[in-house]
Amino acid sequence: MARNVDCDLGHPLMEAGLESPADEEGVHDSFHQLIAEQIHNGGLGEAFELQQLQKELDEESRDCVAQLSSPGSERSERRLLGMQHDEREPDPFTGERWSSDTLKILSSMPSRTIGRSRGAIISQYYNRTMQLRRRKQSRPSIQDFSRSARPTIRGYGIETDSTDADVNKRDRLVNNLQNLSVSDRVRMLRAMPLSVAEKSELRRLASQKERRTLSGNQIPCCSRLKYYVIIAARQSWYSWLSFVHSLQLWQVALKRVSGRFGSGVLSYFLFLKTLLFFNLFLFLLIGLFVVLPQAVHPPALSEGRHSFTGLELFTGAGYFSDTVMYYGYYCNYTLRMNCRNENGGQYASVSIGTSSDCTLKHLPYKMPLAYFFTIGMAFFVTCIILVYSMSKSFGRSFRIDKSHSILAMKAFCSWDFKVIKKSSVKLMSENICTQLKELLAEVNHKHSTKTLYQKLWRVAVHCLAWTICVASTTACVLSIYFFSEHMHQNLQQSSRSVTKDPLLNEASLLALPVVVSCINLLLPIMFNLAAWMEDYESPSLRTYVAIGRNLMLKVSVLGVLCYHWLGRVAADPNSIGLKCWESFVGQELYRFLLMDFIFTLLDILFGEFLWRLFSEKVLKKNRKPVFDIAKNVLDLIYGQTLAWLGVLFTPLLPAVQILKLLLLFYIKKSSVMMNCQAPSRPYRVSQMTTIFITLLCFPSFLGASVCVTYTMWSIKPSSSCGPFRDLKTMFQAGKRWVEDLEKENPNLSMLARAHSYLVENPFFLFVGAGIFLIVIYFHSQVVDGQRKIIGLLQEQIENEGEDKKFLITRLQSIHEQRRTPTRRLTSQGSAY
Structure with missing residues (x-):
């Protein structure tokens, strides 16, 4: 129908x-x-x-x-x-x-x-x-x-024709909201197309009705008890979460640094915290599988043991040479039996071939094998953690976030409403204020156009600055090379001389670390002068250039030192009278690490504290030094590289590095808060952490891994000390273990073949490293592709808006063209 x-x-x-x-x-x-x-x-x-x-x-x-x-x-x-044409209404968005x-x-x-x-x-x-x-x-x-x-x-709508209906609907809506759970109520209010004030009013009315209902006698006793139990459980859970959150290392201190100095200075302290966890992992792994078993079963020492004089704290030699701190203390036998000697109740560990009336107390524990595989596993796991951290950091830092959108999110979505303490509120407000300053500085940054003459002059200044930096770095590296050769000749002469002063010889060993630390302290000042001469417009670009120049210096210095240790000392230890060259190299690394910490303290004292006093008292200016991010970060990477190089020769060097980092954090934090000022031009450094992790992975860890692998593969160990004595290379420890397994059980011959092909053959090692680098490369390419896709999608969204404006304009123009002849025909027909 x-x-x-x-x-x-x-x-x-x-x-x-x-x-x-x-x-x-x-x-x-x-x-x-x-x-x-x-x-x-x-x-x-x-x-x-x-x-x-x-x-x-x-x-x-x-x-x-x-x-x-x-x-x-x-x-x-x-x-x-x-x-009619006059019935058209103005569009609220375009104004037409x-x-x-x-x-x-x-x-x-x-x-x-x-x-x-x-x-x-x-x-x-x-x-x-x-x-x-x-x-x-x-x-x-x-x-x-x-x-x-x-x-x-x-x-339910709020807008009605009468006031009574409005109140009635509001009451019904409040009743329905009050019957919902808290999470459903919040979700429902968020979905409503109402203003924030109306939503707040509805939430308040629903909460008041809920409290009145709960306070009355309408709720049964069991329900009321259940309600109180839920409230108590929720409060205890929130208290537990707050306690767990407060256990994070240096949480409040990092927030204070971030609130006052911004993300650049904060990245330094976050990087220091990351290095602390790396060293803590190394210390636990090596201490559990190498240091602790040897400390429980100490070897038989010679009678001429050194006495403690106090100079060992600076040189690392003397008394510390006969402890678990250095390579020469560790034995080369199997810790498998505890035997009583003929004199009394003292236990002594014996090797496999010893025949005596012993009772088997523990499982066999081969110290050379444990030493070899523990060091290898420590480097392998560290490499995996570094690559994983670097990939995650790449994914976080290379997101396409425009400053305007981040500024809006920071302004409206940054506040944490769980913060109730006055100190925490003040700290959080400082953080948000500093972040907004950095974002505004990035938004308002304008690139000034320069003439051709100004561009040529700027290029000439940059070339001059880089020439000065490269020339000064080359001169310093050559001076370190010749000074280390001179110190090596002095060691040769002192080993041939009859009259020796042990304390004087130990003190002379500090000369090379002192010279290298002085260069690492003074040369970055020249780099800062060159950057001042260049006058970079972007503070972040200036930081990146300083990082590149300091990295060039650190890599060159470490290259010369590695040649000195592995090319001179390890190649001919008898020329300088060394019976255990591994322990000597470990002592050298300990001295360099300690001198680096001492000169860092001197830099804090003279470069920050005394300069602030001089500026305030003498110059009468309220101007404090600015924290040098590039120099301090590269100092951390330099110290961590020394720690990774010394793990093979000094198993307890990560413990020294942990103590150094802990002291350095508190000293640096106090100095920054008291002696330094925030940058005059705030800037947001979004990719700083990614650059730090990348530098830590490739120049630092990769170089240390190459040096340690070369030492274990090619250099002959000492014949009178250490777990690898009487072996041609350290890699033969694994080969002997596989041969012993094959003799005891012929079915394990495949294991011996796999070890000979995969471990002893360098081809497979290079293939594995190549595959690893290829995976990293493809991952970086995937991240770069995602960045490009996100950029194209954002550009497409902007173009969609322009397309809508264009189509609406064309539609309006076509409609106007069709309306004009129709009106003419209508007017002519009415006239007839």
Whole structure:
């Protein structure tokens, strides 16, 4: 049966603004809500009438839309052509006046349906249903209703035609919110298209009603007890989380540094914290599998043991040579038996070939094998951790985040509302303020255009600065090379002389570390002068250039020192009278690490503290030095490289590095807070941590790994000390263990072959390293591809907005062109 549908544009549906599927969905939900209320109140007849009305209105609106959208409909064409030009309304976004056709298309766009108010539509439905409720008297059963008539909160609108209806709907909405759980209530309020003030008011009313309900006697005793138990459990859980969060190392101190000095200085302390965890891992692994077993089973020492004089704290020699600190103390036998000697109750560890009446107390523990595999496993696991940290840091730092969007997020989403202490609130506000300054400095940064003469002059200045830096670095490296050769000749002469002064010889060993530490302290000052001469516009670019120059210096110095230790001392230890050259190299590394810490303290004293006093007292200026990020970070990398180089020769060197880093953190933090000032031009260093981890991985750890591998593979160990005595190379310890396994069990011959092909053959080692580097390269390429894709998508989003503006403008112009001849034809027909 055909139905006559009136699609008048003055229809209540059109007046209410029902122009999109999103609005229609909201009407359905609201209507179902009204039906559910009638069911709840007992009015089944009214509910049935409402359901029938809903079906009729749905069919009517669909037919109306179909007629309006039909191109052959004369009535729709007349209504569209009859619209006057003065009926166009101004667009709130573009500020222009569009025609009715354009406004209809705009209203159907998804972006215009977000957050639209549905109060007028709900009110229109409510008024029409009130009229039908008085006429209909039939009351059908509840089985006739569909399951879609369940109560929902989405249908409640705040905007109504009268104040009483507004209050009534608000009360019903508050009641429904109060019946929900806390999480569902928050989620529902977030989804509502209301203002923040209205949401806050609804949340407050629901909470007040909930408290009144809980405080009354309406809740049973069991429910009240359950409620109190849940509250107590939740408070205890939050207290536990707060306690666990407070256990993080240096949490408050790092926040204070970040709040006052920004992300650049904070990155230095975060990098120091990372190095501390690396050394803690090395200390635990080597101490558990190497140091502790040897300390439990000490070897038999010679009678001429050194006495403690105090100079050992600086030189690392003397008394410390006969302890577990150095390579020469460790034995080359199997710790498998504890035997009583003939004199008494003292136990002594014996080797495999010893025949005596011994009782087996422990499982066999081969010290050479444990030493070899523990060092290898420590380097392997450290490499995995470094590569994983570097890949994660690459993924975090190379995200495409525009400064404007980050600025908005920092301004509106940075505050943590769980913070209630005054000191924590002040600390958090300082952090957010500093971050906003950095973001604003990045947003407001403008590149000034320069003339050709200025560009040529700037290039000449840069070339001059780099020439000075490279020349000074080369001169310092050559001086270290010749001075180390001179010290080596002095050791040869002292070993041949008859009269020896042990204390004087030990003190002379400090000369080379002192010279190298002086160069590492003074040469970065020249680099800073060259950077001042270049006058970089970007502070972050200046930091990166300083990092590159300091890295060039550290790598060159370490290269010369490695040649001195492995090319001179290890190649001919008898020329300088060394019985255990590994322990001597370990003592050298200990002295370099200690001198680096002492000169760092001198830099803090003279470069920061005394300079601040001189500026305040003498110059009468409130100007403090700025924290040099590049120099301090490269000093940390230099010290960590020494620690990795010394693990093979000094197993307890990571413990010395841990103590140094702990003292350095507290001293540096106090000096920065007291003696330094924030940068005059704040800047955000988003990729600083990634650069630090990358430098720690490739120049530092890779160089240390190459030197340690070369020592274990090619250099002959000492024949009178250490776990690898009487072996041609340290790698033969693993080969002998595999041969012993093959003799005891011939079925393990495949293990011997695998060891000979995979471990002893350098080809497979280089293949594995190549595969590892290829994986890193592909991962970096994937990250770079993701960056490019994200950039293209953001550009596409911007272009989509421009496309919308262009299409709307073209639609308006076409409509204006079609309107003009139609008006002329209409006016001519009326004239006839």
